[in-house]
Amino acid sequence: AALDGEIDLKTRVIPTTCIGLDSEQLHKIKGVIECPIPDKDIRRFDANIRLFPPFIDNDICPLTINNTLLQSCYLRNTEWACGVAVYTGNETKLGMSRGVPEPKLTAMDAMIDKLTGAIFLFQLAVVVVLGSAGNVWKDTEARKQWYVKYDDDEPWYQILVIPLRFELLCSIMIPISIKVSLDFVKSMYAKFIDWDEEIYDQETDTPAHAANTAISEDLGQVEYILTDKTGTLTENKMIFRRCCIAGTLYGNESGDALKDIELLNAVADNSPHVIKFLTVMALCNTVIPIKSPSGTISYKAQSQDEDALVNAASNLHVVLVSKNGNNAEIHFNRRVIQYEILDILEFTSDRKRMSIVISDSQSGKIFLLSKGADEAILPLAY
Numbered sequence: 001a002a003l004d005g006e007i008d009l010k011t012r013v014i015p016t017t018c019i020g021l022d023s024e025q026l027h028k029i030k031g032v033i034e035c036p037i038p039d040k041d042i043r044r045f046d047a048n049i050r051l052f053p054p055f056i057d058n059d060i061c062p063l064t065i066n067n068t069l070l071q072s073c074y075l076r077n078t079e080w081a082c083g084v085a086v087y088t089g090n091e092t093k094l095g096m097s098r099g100v101p102e103p104k105l106t107a108m109d110a111m112i113d114k115l116t117g118a119i120f121l122f123q124l125a126v127v128v129v130l131g132s133a134g135n136v137w138k139d140t141e142a143r144k145q146w147y148v149k150y151d152d153d154e155p156w157y158q159i160l161v162i163p164l165r166f167e168l169l170c171s172i173m174i175p176i177s178i179k180v181s182l183d184f185v186k187s188m189y190a191k192f193i194d195w196d197e198e199i200y201d202q203e204t205d206t207p208a209h210a211a212n213t214a215i216s217e218d219l220g221q222v223e224y225i226l227t228d229k230t231g232t233l234t235e236n237k238m239i240f241r242r243c244c245i246a247g248t249l250y251g252n253e254s255g256d257a258l259k260d261i262e263l264l265n266a267v268a269d270n271s272p273h274v275i276k277f278l279t280v281m282a283l284c285n286t287v288i289p290i291k292s293p294s295g296t297i298s299y300k301a302q303s304q305d306e307d308a309l310v311n312a313a314s315n316l317h318v319v320l321v322s323k324n325g326n327n328a329e330i331h332f333n334r335r336v337i338q339y340e341i342l343d344i345l346e347f348t349s350d351r352k353r354m355s356i357v358i359s360d361s362q363s364g365k366i367f368l369l370s371k372g373a374d375e376a377i378l379p380l381a382y
Helices: 023-028 093-097 107-140 156-169 177-195 216-221 261-268 272-283 304-315 374-381
Strands: 030-034 047-052 061-063 243-245 248-250 288-291 297-300 318-324 327-332 335-345 353-360 366-372
Touching (some): 107 156, 107 177, 248 261, 272 304, 272 318, 272 327, 272 366, 297 304, 297 318, 304 318
Antiparallel strands (some): 030 047, 243 248, 288 297
């Protein structure tokens, strides 16, 4: 969804108390959901659910933002999902975040509005002056002219009719046709943008398209472009080039660690440090592996760096095969290794790292895996 300005995949999971329920059980069970009052924070949702009869003890199962589908979101990687509507209408997070859209005005439109207001005030002043002069002339000179006849019986005639005559005479000060002419010219601007072959993208077969014809002329007045993140105006391609494991730098002269003979030999020899490093790459993420009917595995990631790291680990024979609820499975040298995901601490700008707590299903050992910025990870590693 693009509710937060991002269009990357957002991972959503079912509540733990609902894992394993089939369609028949879903029709029969009853439950209670305790929700907070509606708010517009799309990154937080703290609620509880209890099913009757309980399927996992009798405990209350917590619900977080990872268990929610927000309004206007698109469901991907699954054909359908069963859920319960907890907020509707303007009480949804989208409804509470919706504001009054601001009108889009170009610099020319703003200038025309100001000039129109100034001309109207000038016209009003002219009407007042000429209306007063007309009333004076009516009382002094009009009676001497035989062809001029005023209705002296109506008291409002002198105050209203004479100024309105001058208002009609001065109405041509504001040209009505200028708005129609400008709208026609703006429509032609948009057509020239649509027809421009120099801004046609051959790779994606995408021509330019003017979605708003009202602000085309403002493109020529842009002097500075400010962006808050990479990828807004550029295309990001994350490629695994080099890595340093236990003090050893891997990555040949071409900058492709996946073809480094030393790294490939270390993987083949089951080097403990290298295997741990690749395990972190494969597990410390929110990537969802998707297996096609042909057996090939593709990854759906929230960010391109996670996708690049997981694919690099897969190319080095540490393959993330599945993630099902709180369970993850990787394959390495024809071995199947299963882990239980105990907790995930997603990346934040304060921590500058992401962490995941896992438990080895065979040995029962618990591990904390982290990845992030060098200033956040290196002090913890030494």
